[in-house]
Amino acid sequence: MKIVLQRKELEKKIKKAKNIFLMAHQDLDLDALGSSIGFYSILEKMGKNCYLIIDDKKHELGVSKILQELDGCIAIVEGEKVREHLYPRMSKNLLLILDTNKEDLVQNQEVLDYFDMEHRIVIDHHDKGTTSIPCALEIIDTEVSSTCEMVANMMELYRMEIDPYYSTLVLAGIVLDTNNFTLKTTEDTYYSAYFLANQGASPKKVQYLLKQDLKEYIERQKLMHDVLITNKTIAISKGSAYTIYRREDLAKIADTLLFFNDIDTTFVIGKISEKIVGISARSTGGLNVGEILSQFGGGGDEHGAAAKIETTSVNSVKERLLKILKDLEGE
Ligand SMILES: [Mn+2]
Numbered sequence: 001m002k003i004v005l006q007r008k009e010l011e012k013k014i015k016k017a018k019n020i021f022l023m024a025h026q027d028l029d030l031d032a033l034g035s036s037i038g039f040y041s042i043l044e045k046m047g048k049n050c051y052l053i054i055d056d057k058k059h060e061l062g063v064s065k066i067l068q069e070l071d072g073c074i075a076i077v078e079g080e081k082v083r084e085h086l087y088p089r090m091s092k093n094l095l096l097i098l099d100t101n102k103e104d105l106v107q108n109q110e111v112l113d114y115f116d117m118e119h120r121i122v123i124d125h126h127d128k129g130t131t132s133i134p135c136a137l138e139i140i141d142t143e144v145s146s147t148c149e150m151v152a153n154m155m156e157l158y159r160m161e162i163d164p165y166y167s168t169l170v171l172a173g174i175v176l177d178t179n180n181f182t183l184k185t186t187e188d189t190y191y192s193a194y195f196l197a198n199q200g201a202s203p204k205k206v207q208y209l210l211k212q213d214l215k216e217y218i219e220r221q222k223l224m225h226d227v228l229i230t231n232k233t234i235a236i237s238k239g240s241a242y243t244i245y246r247r248e249d250l251a252k253i254a255d256t257l258l259f260f261n262d263i264d265t266t267f268v269i270g271k272i273s274e275k276i277v278g279i280s281a282r283s284t285g286g287l288n289v290g291e292i293l294s295q296f297g298g299g300g301d302e303h304g305a306a307a308k309i310e311t312t313s314v315n316s317v318k319e320r321l322l323k324i325l326k327d328l329e330g331e
Helices: 007-016 030-045 061-069 079-085 110-114 147-157 164-177 187-198 203-210 214-224 247-257 289-294 314-330
Strands: 019-023 049-053 093-098 120-124 137-140 227-230 234-238 265-273 276-283 304-310
Touching: 007 093, 007 137, 019 030, 019 079, 030 049, 030 061, 030 093, 030 147, 030 164, 049 079, 061 164, 061 203, 079 110, 093 110, 120 147, 147 164, 147 187, 164 187, 164 203, 214 234, 214 247, 234 247, 234 314, 247 265, 247 276, 247 304, 265 314, 276 289, 276 314, 289 304, 289 314
Parallel strands: 019 049, 019 093, 093 120, 120 137, 234 265
Antiparallel strands: 227 234, 265 276, 276 304
């Protein structure tokens, strides 16, 4: 629990700040939004002026439900408006980056320039990469299930009374990132869920926030029509050459394939735009999918990874992947 170990440094920076800006990754999901709002509620209780930076124009279903429900309750600003809300003395402003540590993934990259290294904090559970944001305080814990789990730890640490609605959002992020407590779940994850439920988080409400669009679900399931099992434990699924999928759909199917007997590594390949083929991979077993997808210029860690390849041929990507797997087998 790195966040608990680094609390002193974190507190020091928070104490000095008057205005605190929170920013997560593009294409907000329930972990990014839940952790941002959870932290927002902690900081607000400490008497800080908080602003949540959102530039996304489209939101996934759960995210848009939350933003509607919270309408007017939290200060949301677009990146280009941040300047208007900065505290006049620049050293009194602080930027918290949540659920990502990469500059090319944040909601608004220009916002980073308003804050020097001393006034940026990253709180995340993803591996670092070449585009990681330079900052004085970095709380990155890749062992933890989700950024929401880190925020739950903070809530407990400060023994603050948290509104049950905010506890629910934090729980929703944990449920999403662990795929219902099946991935990257440790005893600490269950403990965080217990803590949040104790604070009034509603599992029923979490189910509501995680409800999916049926049409999108049916479209996504089509990615399961062409699954090849190799080495008995590796599932490779390939989308239709004529369909463009959403990146998160490839990831969701990669998660789903892990539910099946004997399967411990999954790859899902599909077009994510006219000229780009995406791969999403998951592993609970021996293969390091991060290393494998780095050969496609992708990133990630041993449990989860993704890559984008500039090509129009889904088949060629699959063939290349099969070759890499075969070479690994030979080693
Ligand atoms: Mn996350």
